[in-house]
Amino acid sequence: MIDESVDIVACSNCFEDHGLKIDAQKIGIVDDITCPVCKAVDGYKLKMVHLETLAYGYFVWGSLVRCDYGAAPCVQFNNHQKNSIGVPEWCKNDVNLISQILGVGFFHYGPRMWMVGEVEPLKDLQKDATRPQIVKRIVSEYPQRILDQNTLFYRIRKEPKKPTNPEEYDSPPSNLSGSGRFESNKIPVLYASPDLEVCVHESRFTAEDELYVATLSASSELNLLDMSVLLNEGNGVTEFESLDMAVHMLFLASSHSYHITKSIAISAHDAGYDGIIYPSYFSLLRTGATPFETVYGISHRMIPQYRDYEEAKSIPNLAIFGRPVAEGKVSIKCINKLIMRKVSYDFHFGIAEVL
Ligand SMILES: [Zn+2]
Structure with a gap:
């Protein structure tokens, strides 16, 4: 038998930021196994791919600044960088948690100028x-x-x-x-x-x-x-x-x-x-x-x-x-x-x- 729970890395209840919690509920899946992080049973469960989608929407797309022509995100993340952005109090723990699980750092993104x-x-x-x-x-x-x-x-x-x-x-x-x-x-x-x-x-x-x-x-x-x-x-x-x-x-x-x-x-x-x-x-x-x-x-x-x-x-x-x-x-x-x-x-x- 395959143990489905090994793929689950977090759940919607893990987050303090209310926006992240709601987005995680939309992205996550219904599964009554216990969350490996917060031990809740009733959260919407997230696999790595879900967590990555959540992080992209919240930090990259979510920090997009529009110009007269074009637009660029203020934040990016990858596995080469350490966390170097300052964030509001209510999402500090969430940023650390996501970065730890995904093995990535969030950093200030200097866009290529064409953007x-x-x-x-x-x-x-x-x-x-x-x-x-x-x-x-x-x-x-x-x-x-x-x-x-x-x-x-x-x-x-x-x-x-x-x-x-x-x-x-x-x-x-x-x-x-x-x-x-x-x-x-x-x-x-x-x-x-x-x-x-x-x-x-x-x-x-x-x-x-x-x-x-x-x-x-x-x-x-x-x-x-x-x-x-x-x-x-x-x-x-x-x-x-x-x-x-x-x-x-x-x-x-x-x-x-x-x-x-x-x-x-x-x-x-x-x-x-x-x-x-x-x-x-x-x-x-x-x-x-x-x-x-x-x-x-x-x-x-x-x-x-x-x-x-x-x-x-x-x-x-x-x-x-x-x-x-x-x-x-x-x-x-x-x-x-x-x-x-x-x-x-x-x-x-x-x-x-x-x-
Ligand atoms: Zn959880």
Whole structure:
């Protein structure tokens, strides 16, 4: 008979920090054996792999600091370093316990500078003088993708005047547009997504809103610039020089980046594209993935074995130029009322302060 208890290294009751305790309950397994550390029976039991996941979520992801572009954790841990971070009183014993069991030390992490936006094409995109040449590269280096008539996508409207009128689901009238990621005086934009949950998320609706959703498809093939792919730039291109990293960070940034995405839209439009496919700002939330994952400071996006996984983190959104419903480029298959039954959040805890 295999003794299952040998794999158990701790339990949720071992921790004093309330956040760690709750996260350990979510990660741990139900098993009525006695915890080897605190001797409790009713805690959720943790194996090494669970404890590592807990430590990563709380200390690494939990200490992530966002910058204008990019983000980096303040803490890392590995088995080469000793514990050298100062932590709040309520988690001191927990840090020592985790570090002892995993055989690791927690230390202040000095990020590689690309993680906080030191990416040359990204810096060039932010400057008026150099932006056009990088925008030109984006339009020529990202692939073309055909959106056929069989692909369905969605657009949600809050309180439309005439809910079943197809025009309600076209690009907003010019007096209401301008604040989004791609539209400009020159080009109105219809935003939609093949993922209905992303549509709901991005629009920040509440349970009180009266919502309608239109199911759409292309009337004839649409020619789109696909910026949701992971661009293969070949060996020798580091994160610091990477156009892929620049674009990845651009779409994870909020409204301070919109003047850049608007100029990409104008350029793609002038090159004859009908619109853009782009990664959703909420991709990371939707897939629950960690932003900017690295192995020894190298981005997963640079490592061929991780590429499919990285691409799967990005959920594509559509930005279609002009007024495609009025122009007959996009047709309405169906319009439904959309009832928000519940709004749910998923979360984990992080360390409050690192000294
Ligand atoms: Zn325990």
